[in-house]
Structure formats: structure tokens, C-alpha cells
Amino acid sequence: MYLPPAFREDRLELQHELIRAHPLGLLITAGPRGLLANPVPMLIYPDEGELGTLRAHISRANQQWEEVATVGECLVVFQGPQDYISPSWYASKQETGKVVPTWNYCTVHIWGRPQLVEDAGWLRRQLEDLTQAQEGARPRPWRVDDAPESYIAGQMKGIVGVEIAITRREGKWKLSQNRSQADRSGVVMGLRQEGDSHEPMAALVAEQLNS
Numbered sequence: 001m002y003l004p005p006a007f008r009e010d011r012l013e014l015q016h017e018l019i020r021a022h023p024l025g026l027l028i029t030a031g032p033r034g035l036l037a038n039p040v041p042m043l044i045y046p047d048e049g050e051l052g053t054l055r056a057h058i059s060r061a062n063q064q065w066e067e068v069a070t071v072g073e074c075l076v077v078f079q080g081p082q083d084y085i086s087p088s089w090y091a092s093k094q095e096t097g098k099v100v101p102t103w104n105y106c107t108v109h110i111w112g113r114p115q116l117v118e119d120a121g122w123l124r125r126q127l128e129d130l131t132q133a134q135e136g137a138r139p140r141p142w143r144v145d146d147a148p149e150s151y152i153a154g155q156m157k158g159i160v161g162v163e164i165a166i167t168r169r170e171g172k173w174k175l176s177q178n179r180s181q182a183d184r185s186g187v188v189m190g191l192r193q194e195g196d197s198h199e200p201m202a203a204l205v206a207e208q209l210n211s
Contacts, residue, residue: 001109001170006178009171015108016052018080018171019044023133025054025076025110027162031067038064040162042076043129051166054110055126057159065116065160074114074164080106083201089190091182104174104187104201111168117161126161127152175201175208184209 009015019025025042028035038058046052054076058065068074082105093099117123128144135141144152176184184205191202 001107001172003170003172004178007172007174009106009173011171012046012051012169014173015169015171016044016046018106018108019054019078019110020133022078022080025056025078027056027058027064028075028077029064029067029071029114031070033063033067036064036067038062040076041130042078043126043133049165051169053166054112054162054164055129056162056164057123057126057130058162060158060160065162068114068162069116072113073111073167076110076112076164078108078110080108081200081204082106083191083198085176085187086190089183089186090179091186092180104176104205106173106175106204107171109170109172110164110166112164112166115163115165117163119161120156123156123159123161127156173204173208175205177208181209 019042023041023043024039026037027040028037030036040056040058042054042056044052044054058068082103085102085104087093087099087101090099124144131142131144135143176187179187188202188206188209191198191205
């Protein structure tokens with residue numbers, strides 16, 4: 001991806017953190033059917049392999065699983081917080097007027113070797129781990145065991161596991177680092193005035209401003 005030095009984020013732990021916080025990855029393959037992309041919930045296992053391992057499952061009705069079996073490499077894109085940045089928030093707008101709109105965002109791109117997994121034990125663990133990751137903090141978390149065993153067994157016949165050993169990764173945290181301190185302060189204020197839904201990006205820009 002286009003990655004100016006000011007926006008590069010190479011810290012593996014931060015990349016893994018974004019994946020955990022935004023686990024719906026866009027799985028991209030280039031196989032016999034051409035380019036295919038599907039959003040797939042992923043789990044990161046940071047201690048498996050040098051850069052970590054991703055695990056997921058996809059429906060057998062989704063033709064991409066057949067593509068996974070034919071490619072030596074795939075790309076998974078994880079999108080974190082993102083927001084439109086108005087030039088009216090910049091202090092420099094009042095000084096020179098030489099400002100334009102932009103977009104701030106955080107993203108992680110993962111390349112790896114995908115493998116299909118059809119082992120029932122592996123699939124069961126993947127379902128339980130994925131459920132725990134999403135349900136664990138709820139007051140009354142749903143568990144895979146809550147459903148009838150025969151029902152779960154039937155559902156598992158309709159999925160295929162995907163394991164991706166990470167071979168390469170890139171992180172981009174575009175947080176107004178190329179703007180002046182005054183402009184970045186304006187971005188933080190402007191985002192917060194837009195409402196609570198913009199607080200994640202405001203907090204990230206503020207963190208950069210104070211670092």
C-alpha cells in the first residue's frame with residue numbers, strides 16, 4: 001500500500017491489537033476465478049509463528065474456499081478507526097487558506113500462506129475461541145455448548161477452516177502527523193464536536209499530538 005514514512009506503523013503489538021479490536025478482515029485471493037474478496041471474522045494467535053497466525057472459517061457455499069486451496073499467498077485487510085477530516089478545523093485555514101479535505105484512518109495489511117483445515121477438533125476450537133472473543137465480556141455470554149450438539153455438528157459440516165501463517169505485514173496509522181501542532185489540535189477539537197462516534201479517531205490524534 002502507499003505508505004509515507006510519517007504514517008508507517010511497524011509495531012507488531014499495535015497491529016495485533018487493531019486486529020483484535022476490528023476482527024472482520026477482508027480476505028482477498030487471486031486464483032483461477034480472478035480476484036475475490038470476502039469479509040471474514042478472524043482471530044490472531046500472536047505467539048504462533050514469527051509474526052503470528054490468523055484463523056477463521058468460511059462457508060462451503062462460498063466459492064472462495066476453493067480458491068484458498070489453489071493460491072500460495074493471500075491478503076487480509078483490517079480496517080480500524082476512520083474519519084473524514086474537514087479543512088475548516090485547521091488553524092492554517094485562517095492563515096493561508098491553503099488546505100484541503102482528507103481522511104484519517106488506521107489499517108493493517110496481512111500477507112500469508114493460507115491453508116484449508118477440515119479437522120473437526122480444529123473447527124470446534126476455532127468456533128469456541130471466536131465466540132469467547134465476542135461474547136466473553138457480556139453479562140450472560142452465549143457459548144457454543146448452549147446449542148444442541150447435533151445442531152452444532154450439522155453447522156460444522158457447512159464450514160471450512162482457514163489458517164494463515166503471517167509472512168508479511170504493513171500498518172498505516174494516518175493521524176494528521178503531517179500537519180502542524182495547531183492543525184492537529186484543531187482536528188481533535190473538530191472531531192469531538194462532531195459527536196461521540198468520532199471519539200476513537202479524536203483520541204488517536206490526541207495521542208499522537210502528545211507523544
